[in-house]
Amino acid sequence: xxxxxxxxxxxxxxxxxxQITKAMKMVSSSKLxxxxxxxxxxxxxxxxMLRVFNNLATRTDHAAHPLLNDDPLAARTLLIVITAxxxxxxxxxxxxxxxxxxxxxxxxxxxxGRDVAMALVGRKARDFFQRRGFDVMYEEIGLFQNVKxxxxxxxxxxxxxEFLGPDISSVYLVYNEFKSVxxxxxxxxxxxxxxxxxxxxTNAGAxxxxxxxxxxxxxxxxxxxxxxxxxxxxxxxxxxxxxxxxESSAAEHAARMQSMDSATRNAKxxxxxxxxxxxxxxxxxxxxxxxxxxxxxxxx
Numbered sequence: 001x002x003x004x005x006x007x008x009x010x011x012x013x014x015x016x017x018x019q020i021t022k023a024m025k026m027v028s029s030s031k032l033x034x035x036x037x038x039x040x041x042x043x044x045x046x047x048x049m050l051r052v053f054n055n056l057a058t059r060t061d062h063a064a065h066p067l068l069n070d071d072p073l074a075a076r077t078l079l080i081v082i083t084a085x086x087x088x089x090x091x092x093x094x095x096x097x098x099x100x101x102x103x104x105x106x107x108x109x110x111x112x113g114r115d116v117a118m119a120l121v122g123r124k125a126r127d128f129f130q131r132r133g134f135d136v137m138y139e140e141i142g143l144f145q146n147v148k149x150x151x152x153x154x155x156x157x158x159x160x161x162e163f164l165g166p167d168i169s170s171v172y173l174v175y176n177e178f179k180s181v182x183x184x185x186x187x188x189x190x191x192x193x194x195x196x197x198x199x200x201x202t203n204a205g206a207x208x209x210x211x212x213x214x215x216x217x218x219x220x221x222x223x224x225x226x227x228x229x230x231x232x233x234x235x236x237x238x239x240x241x242x243x244x245x246x247e248s249s250a251a252e253h254a255a256r257m258q259s260m261d262s263a264t265r266n267a268k269x270x271x272x273x274x275x276x277x278x279x280x281x282x283x284x285x286x287x288x289x290x291x292x293x294x295x296x297x298x299x300x
Contacts, residue, residue, distance in 0.1 A: 004285070008277040011271055018267035024088065025260035032181070032253035038147075038204045039178055039246040046243035053236050056250040057194040064165055065229040067237070070193040076117060076239070077107055078137065078159060080116070081129065082175035082248045083122035085144055089256035092176060092184065093124040099186045100125075100174045104134075117168065119158060121245070137162060147249050152242030159241070160234055175244045176251035182258060194233065241245060249252045 062068040081094045081100045104116040119138040120126045126139050138158045143151045162168040171192035176184045 002137065004278060004282055007274060007281060011274045012277065014267050014270050014274065018264055018271065021260045021263040021267060025257050025264060026255040028253045028260060032250065032257055035246065035250035035253050036178070037287050039243075039250045042243060042246055042295040046239050049236055049239055053194050053233070054196065058196045062193075064226070065233055067160065067192060067233045068229075070196070075169055076115065076167050078102060078117050078119055078162050078171045079124040080121065080159065080173045080244075082173070082197065082244055083106075083120075083125040084248075084252045085123040085141055087124065088259060089252055090259040090262075092252055092255040093122075093128075095186050096174060096176055097125065097128045097183075099188060103172070103174065103188060117162070119155065119162075121155065122248075132299075143245070144249055144252065147242075147245050149238075149242060152245055153238050154242045155245075156234065156238035159192060161238060173241070173244050175248045176255075177247045178250035178254060181254050184255055187244075187247075191237060196237070 057068050060068060062070060079100060081096060083096050087093065107115045117135045117137045118129050120129055120136055121140045122144065123141045126136075126141060130136060138155070140151070140155065158173045163171050170190065172188060172190045173191050174186065176188045179185055
């Protein structure tokens, strides 16, 4: 049976941990509010831009711009994996890493045997995939302390550069999408080439266009289609990367807040159990001392 002093030390240690987890929960809650405001403001613009360019890719000749070309000679895929820089956020990082790993398994093999290259955003992604010997073309850590538009531009520029090169045929994003404070969803979405709409989506869009009096099948470019595509398509890629970064940032704070809240509750329950056990040990010690005193008195 442990001594009372050992139990008291353990109670103090658990209380100290409880204070830390409670403080981390409050910090994450504060950061979540700001991150949630940013993603809710940027999401409508990014989603509408994605819808427009999906329509554009469907209805425009893919020879009009290299970023629309979905039939390149290369067979390799560049996977942009977005995780957090720190842990203590439950299964946030693990879920993304597992989804990315499964993606690499499901991809068809390239002629040279190298199927997927990695662009890793976040320290956890870098540590996970570098240890496993993956081909890492790009890595970025420390940006989630303050996500900026320049970060998205740098990642998008790398993705476009690799896609236009001889080795990469497609670019995908994998990240945690912020759904609510208690819910995050791992998303794998195609970034390049600009995805085309499915046939049923195209038909539905055409029907909606007729109903609303808007003809969605025709695009008029002014002043010059090539100039517009050269400007807007890279911007579109950067906007989608920026949305993924903001989604991941908000989801990380939500996951950490929930994880720290659970840890704080668990610490409180442990303190209660240890305190009850400590009282039982102390009561047993007092009882034993009384018995010894009584026994000694009777012996004399």
